[in-house]
Amino acid sequence: MAKIIAVTSGKGGTGKSTVCAGLGYTLAKQGHRTLIIELDFGLRCLDIMFGMETRIDHDLGEVLNGKKTALEAVAQVPMASNLSILCAPKTLTPVDAKQIGEICRSVKKYFEYIIIDTGAGINSHVFDIVEQSNLILVVSTPDQVCIRDASLMSDEFYNRGNKSQRLIINKVSKKVIGNGLVANLDEIIDKVGIQLIGVIPDDFKMTVATGKGNPIPTDSEALKAFDAIAKRLGGEFVPLTFNN
Numbered sequence: 001m002a003k004i005i006a007v008t009s010g011k012g013g014t015g016k017s018t019v020c021a022g023l024g025y026t027l028a029k030q031g032h033r034t035l036i037i038e039l040d041f042g043l044r045c046l047d048i049m050f051g052m053e054t055r056i057d058h059d060l061g062e063v064l065n066g067k068k069t070a071l072e073a074v075a076q077v078p079m080a081s082n083l084s085i086l087c088a089p090k091t092l093t094p095v096d097a098k099q100i101g102e103i104c105r106s107v108k109k110y111f112e113y114i115i116i117d118t119g120a121g122i123n124s125h126v127f128d129i130v131e132q133s134n135l136i137l138v139v140s141t142p143d144q145v146c147i148r149d150a151s152l153m154s155d156e157f158y159n160r161g162n163k164s165q166r167l168i169i170n171k172v173s174k175k176v177i178g179n180g181l182v183a184n185l186d187e188i189i190d191k192v193g194i195q196l197i198g199v200i201p202d203d204f205k206m207t208v209a210t211g212k213g214n215p216i217p218t219d220s221e222a223l224k225a226f227d228a229i230a231k232r233l234g235g236e237f238v239p240l241t242f243n244n
Contacts, residue, residue, distance in 0.1 A: 001108050001109060002035070002104075002107075002108035002109075002110075002111040002112055002113055002114045003112065003113050003114070003134050003135065003233075004104055004108070004114045004116065004132065004133045004134050004135075005113060005114070005115050005116065005133060005134065005135045005136075005137060005233070006116045006118055006129070006130040006132075006133035006135070006136050006137065007019055007020050007023070007115060007116065007117055007118065007137045007139060007168075008118040008126060008130055008136065008137070008138060008139070008153065009138065009139040009140065009146070009149070009150065009153070010138075010140070010146065010148075010149025010150045010151075010152060010153040011145065011146060011149045013141075013146075014139045014140060014141050014146055014170055014171075015139065015141070015170045015171055015200075016117065016118075016139045017038070017040065017046065017117055018049070018170070018206070018210055019137070019139050019170060019200065019226075020036050020038075020046070020115050020117040021036070021046060021049045021050065021210060022200070022206065022216065022222060022223065022226040023115060023137075023226050023229060023230060024036045024080075024083055024085075024113075024115050025077075025079075025080050025083060025216060025223075025226070026223065026226040026227045026229075026230040027082075027083075027112075027113050027230045027233070028077070028080040028081070028082035028083035029080055029082075029227075030227070030230055030231070030234075031082060032082060032112045032113055032230075032234075033082050033110065033111045033112045033113075034082060034083050034084070034111060034112065034113045034114075034115065035074065035083075035084045035085070035086065035107060035110075035111045035113070035114045035115070036083070036084075036085045036086070036114075036115045036116075036117060037060070037085075037086045037100070037103065037104070037114060037115070037116050037117065038060065038085065038086065038087050038088040038117045039060075039088055039095070039100070039116060039117055039118050039119050039129065040088050040117060040119050041060075041061075041088050041089055041091070041092050041093050041095070041119070043088070044059075044087050044088040044089070044090060046085050046087055046088075046117070047075075047085070047087050048210075048211075048213055049210040049211075049213060050077045050078075050079060050083075050085065050213060051078070051079065051212070051213025051214060052075060052077065052078070052085070052213070053213070055075065055078075056075055056087050057075070058072060058073035058075075059073060059086070059087045059088065059089045059090075060073065060086050060087060060088050060089055060093070060095075060103075061088075061089030061091070061093045062089075063086070063103060064093055064094075064095055064099055065093075069106070070086065070103045070106050070107050071106070071107055071110070073086055074086050074107070075087070079214075079215045080215075084111075086103075096128070097128035097129045097131065097132060100116070100129050100132065101132045104116075104132065113233075116129065116130075116133060118130060127157070127160060130157065130162065131160060131162060134164065135164050135165075135166065135233075136157060136162055136164060136165045136166070137165075137166055137167075137168055137197065138150050138153060138154055138157075138165060138166070138167050138168070138192065138194055139168045139170050140167065140168075140169055140170070140188065140192060141169070141170050141171045141172075142169065142171070142172060142176045142177065142181045142182050142188060143181060144181065144182075147182075147188055147191050147192060148191070150167070150192045150194075151191055151192045151193055154192055154193055154194050155193070165194045165195075166194060166195055166196070166197035167188075167189060167192055167194040167195065167196050167197060168196075168197060168198050168199075168200060168229070169185060169188055169189075169196070169198075169199045169200070170200045171200065172185075172199050172200065172201050172202060173201065173202040185199060196240070197229055197232055197233075198225055198226075198228060198229035198232065198240070199225060199240065200222050200225045200226065201221045201222055201225060203220055203221050203222035203223075205217050205219070205220040205221075205222070206220050206222035206223065228240075228241075
């Protein structure tokens with residue numbers, strides 16, 4: 001049965017969808033059958049990131065309105081044979097946590113990991129959906145606003161009994177660590193209050209690859225970071241390194 005991982009953030013602009021794409025890609029490359037469910041209604045981007053903009057025949061909206069089953073709407077990603085995506089509709093579509101839970105239950109026997117790309121923001125819609133996951137990955141950047149929002153979101157998860165949380169710090173560079181926005185990574189971890197699972201460097205190669213829908217280059221520092229996070233999710237000890 002699949003492990004359900006919700007990837008969320010307190011505000012937009014943290015690179016949450018990129019994290020979902022990178023993590024899903026590396027899990028698939030490691031041999032794990034992985035599905036990403038995209039919930040950013042009206043703002044979908046996974047099809048572009050994986051070079052599938054003209055190959056998406058069905059989306060989550062058709063599942064929610066009963067026209068397709070979840071498996072019928074899932075699209076396999078050509079660049080990673082173990083990876084599939086269920087894209088958000090291009091228009092705003094009503095959804096509730098019960099529906100997402102039913103979709104996950106209907107497909108979980110076919111996958112090892114289901115990654116839920118939640119909509120950004122602190123609202124009941126996100127909290128209700130995330131409550132059904134086995135693990136919550138909270139994404140923040142070194143920006144003080146993002147850090148505060150991530151802390152507020154994490155506190156609400158804890159208040160609701162969701163204790164299985166891990167922090168991903170995204171878009172990190174030496175320009176902002178030490179002599180810029182924050183003194184060090186520990187400052188971010190302490191302010192958010194979640195155990196760290198990975199640091200993603202600000203990587204132009206990753207930005208170009210996802211922007212053009214190309215495979216992430218093997219020498220991408222971001223790809224190496226995602227690979228390490230994917231291994232940690234499986235219980236493997238991988239030391240944290242940050243060279244950007």
